[in-house]
Amino acid sequence: MRPGRTPKVTPGHRPSSRGNGILKLLVNKLIFANLLHRPLRTFLSVLAIGVEVTMILTLVGVSHGTLDATSRRARGVGNDVLIRPPGSIALSLTSAGMSEKLLVKLKDEVPHVTIATGSVVQSLGGLDTLTGVDFTAMNAMAKFKFLAGGPFQQDQDILIDEHYAKQKKLHVGNHLKLVNQDWTVRGVYEEGKLAHILCKVDVLQNLTGNPGKLSQIYLKADNPANAQAIVDKAKELLPGYPIYTMEEFTSLLTASSVGLLDQFVGVVIGVAAIVGFIVVFMAMYTAILERTREIGILKSCGAGPSYILNMLFRETFVIALIGIVFGILLTYGTQWLMQHAVPASLVQETVYYWWPITAAIAIAGAALGTVVPAIKAVRQDATEALSYE
Amino acid sequence: MSESLNPNLQPEIVRNESGEHIVLSTDNLEPLHTPVVNAPIIQVRLLMKTYRTGEVDVHALNGIDLDVPRGQFLAIVGTSGSGKSTLFNILGGLAPPTSGTVKINGRDLAMMNSTERTDLRKRTVGFVFQKYNLLPTLTARQNIQIVRDIAGRPLDFDDQFKEVLEMLGIARRMDHKPRALSGGEQQRVAIARAIVNGPAILLADEPTGNLDTKNSDIVLTLLRDLNKRLGQTILMITHNPEAAAYADRTIQMRDGKIVG
Numbered sequence: 327m328r329p330g331r332t333p334k335v336t337p338g339h340r341p342s343s344r345g346n347g348i349l350k351l352l353v354n355k356l357i358f359a360n361l362l363h364r365p366l367r368t369f370l371s372v373l374a375i376g377v378e379v380t381m382i383l384t385l386v387g388v389s390h391g392t393l394d395a396t397s398r399r400a401r402g403v404g405n406d407v408l409i410r411p412p413g414s415i416a417l418s419l420t421s422a423g424m425s426e427k428l429l430v431k432l433k434d435e436v437p438h439v440t441i442a443t444g445s446v447v448q449s450l451g452g453l454d455t456l457t458g459v460d461f462t463a464m465n466a467m468a469k470f471k472f473l474a475g476g477p478f479q480q481d482q483d484i485l486i487d488e489h490y491a492k493q494k495k496l497h498v499g500n501h502l503k504l505v506n507q508d509w510t511v512r513g514v515y516e517e518g519k520l521a522h523i524l525c526k527v528d529v530l531q532n533l534t535g536n537p538g539k540l541s542q543i544y545l546k547a548d549n550p551a552n553a554q555a556i557v558d559k560a561k562e563l564l565p566g567y568p569i570y571t572m573e574e575f576t577s578l579l580t581a582s583s584v585g586l587l588d589q590f591v592g593v594v595i596g597v598a599a600i601v602g603f604i605v606v607f608m609a610m611y612t613a614i615l616e617r618t619r620e621i622g623i624l625k626s627c628g629a630g631p632s633y634i635l636n637m638l639f640r641e642t643f644v645i646a647l648i649g650i651v652f653g654i655l656l657t658y659g660t661q662w663l664m665q666h667a668v669p670a671s672l673v674q675e676t677v678y679y680w681w682p683i684t685a686a687i688a689i690a691g692a693a694l695g696t697v698v699p700a701i702k703a704v705r706q707d708a709t710e711a712l713s714y715e
Numbered sequence: 716m717s718e719s720l721n722p723n724l725q726p727e728i729v730r731n732e733s734g735e736h737i738v739l740s741t742d743n744l745e746p747l748h749t750p751v752v753n754a755p756i757i758q759v760r761l762l763m764k765t766y767r768t769g770e771v772d773v774h775a776l777n778g779i780d781l782d783v784p785r786g787q788f789l790a791i792v793g794t795s796g797s798g799k800s801t802l803f804n805i806l807g808g809l810a811p812p813t814s815g816t817v818k819i820n821g822r823d824l825a826m827m828n829s830t831e832r833t834d835l836r837k838r839t840v841g842f843v844f845q846k847y848n849l850l851p852t853l854t855a856r857q858n859i860q861i862v863r864d865i866a867g868r869p870l871d872f873d874d875q876f877k878e879v880l881e882m883l884g885i886a887r888r889m890d891h892k893p894r895a896l897s898g899g900e901q902q903r904v905a906i907a908r909a910i911v912n913g914p915a916i917l918l919a920d921e922p923t924g925n926l927d928t929k930n931s932d933i934v935l936t937l938l939r940d941l942n943k944r945l946g947q948t949i950l951m952i953t954h955n956p957e958a959a960a961y962a963d964r965t966i967q968m969r970d971g972k973i974v975g
Contacts, residue, residue: 352857352860352861352864352870353861353864355853355857356850356852356853356857356861359852359853360852362852363851363852619848620850620851622848623848623849623850624850624861624865625809625833625836626807626809626836626842626844626848627836627837627842627861627862627865627908628833628834628835628836628837628838628862628865628866629833629865630829630830630833630837631829633865707810708809708810709804709809709810712809712844712848
């Protein structure tokens with residue numbers, strides 16, 4: 327305490343310039359005190375990072391969830407081979423481009439095929455579809471389990487799955503209008519089979535002006551091990567048609583396999599990261615302007631650039647961390663919204679392995695947003711800072 | 716004489732060629748600039764400082780020569796614009812001089828890089844400002860502790876410093892934030908903060924400028940007592956001759972020069 331005493335330094339006895347754990351705790355106190363001292367700025371920064379995190383996790387969750395649900399429904403059909411019209415890709419709605427006559431040809435000419443049936447798919451807007459099926463043949467493969475009601479009785483009957491029934495609050499006997507047509511709900515089946523809404527194939531063919539045409543053909547093998555043999559033979563018979571075993575088809579239903587989706591996710595992540603970066607930049611820039619005098623005081627007390635940078639980056643890290651937790655919680659909110667307020671085909675999953683990835687993106691964006699304000703703080707003239715009002 | 720915080724690490728005292736006692740510190744932060752015991756702790760020669768305001772050069776300091784012996788309580792008096800605050804900033808390593816020499820504790824400020832000037836503020840010079848300049852989000856105790864933190868020293872106050880807090884009359888106000896303290900109390904916390912690391916020099920810029928007469932007297936008396944009790948060199952800038960009367964020595968500044 328006496329003046330002029332400078333701590334003596336010998337090799338191995340140099341006082342730590344960063345201090346011990348308790349000292350770091352004091353810097354943390356200053357950081358938390360600053361965050362609490364400006365609650366609105368802190369809240370907005372946390373909110374912005376939270377929204378960034380939610381944007382990314384929701385998009386990833388929806389893309390994974392929707393594809394997984396599509397994949398589950400596709401597997402639920404119970405077929406071993408899938409045939410789509412020429413020129414179509416795995417994740418696309420296809421026009422009814424194949425003749426019904428192919429069903430007979432395939433059944434007769436391809437060995438190991440025990441059931442051949444088809445469907446017509448009509449978009450209802452968004453990702454919802456109405457799927458026309460030959461119920462008897464489809465049921466022989468998919469083995470629908472009815473939770474209420476049963477198969478079609480009349481041409482204007484539709485069958486809906488449990489998911490769609492819950493979301494739209496529909497019951498057997500209810501009426502609804504789809505494709506400018508009034509329908510009656512005849513049955514509610516366990517979800518995970520082919521599609522959310524089914525009607526008779528011939529009714530939909532006529533309704534859409536495609537009599538005798540199919541969008542997809544499903545083949546059931548006598549033994550799943552013969553699926554590849556069926557594909558090989560079918561390709562001989564139908565050159566140019568995309569023909570898949572179900573393993574092949576469902577493996578295509580992943581975010582990384584669907585090229586455009588992958589790029590779209592990338593773009594949204596980029597936008598989210600830029601938004602986070604800009605908000606943190608603005609918040610830290612404002613914070614540093616507000617705290618010009620404070621930084622001047624710290625400098626007058628001997629705080630060097632590393633001390634000030636450390637403090638500011640730690641503050642950013644705390645904001646980012648709270649924002650990430652907030653964003654993850656918010657994602658559960660969007661998940662609830664997806665379940666209750668948007669079309670049945672959009673399903674959001676919690677993709678846990680994206681949590682650390684998103685956290686890293688948010689922290690990196692926030693840290694990047696802090697660089698320029700932090701450098702400004704370090705370069706700030708101490709005498710000017712001390713006279714700042 | 717300088718002494719180490721660690722009693723086991725005593726400085727070595729030798730005679731130089733002129734037969735004077737000098738202290739050789741093993742402190743590797745300042746190995747080549749060991750202060751000569753009898754030399755002034757502050758030595759200023761031909762100090763000039765010119766600011767550029769727009770296209771006009773403002774000569775804030777016009778060739779200052781000043782020696783301040785160790786342990787002296789010096790008041791620098793002058794009207795607004797006389798250059799005393801500029802001198803304060805340069806002596807504290809907050810602003811660089813335009814030309815001239817400033818030696819603090821034997822080390823030339825002009826030869827110091829940014830890190831060394833930061834180190835000077837960390838260990839050798841303490842500041843007291845007119846507006847107290849306490850961090851509003853921290854308590855009085857934390858405002859003092861953060862200076863220990865910056866210097867990389869333990870946060871706990873030793874018994875001697877606790878006595879100083881008692882002497883300053885703020886020992887029981889340590890857990891209050893600045894907004895809960897009076898101006899006089901805030902300034903006393905600022906003084907405690909300035910001396911907590913035991914700097915050789917205390918620079919005070921209008922320390923009573925924001926205080927009423929009663930609190931001004933308290934603060935000035937405390938500065939004088941600290942000077943006597945701890946032997947700290949104090950440079951106090953003031954425009955008030957009554958405040959200057961507390962000092963051992965007073966110098967007058969006008970138009971960037973010492974005039975008396």
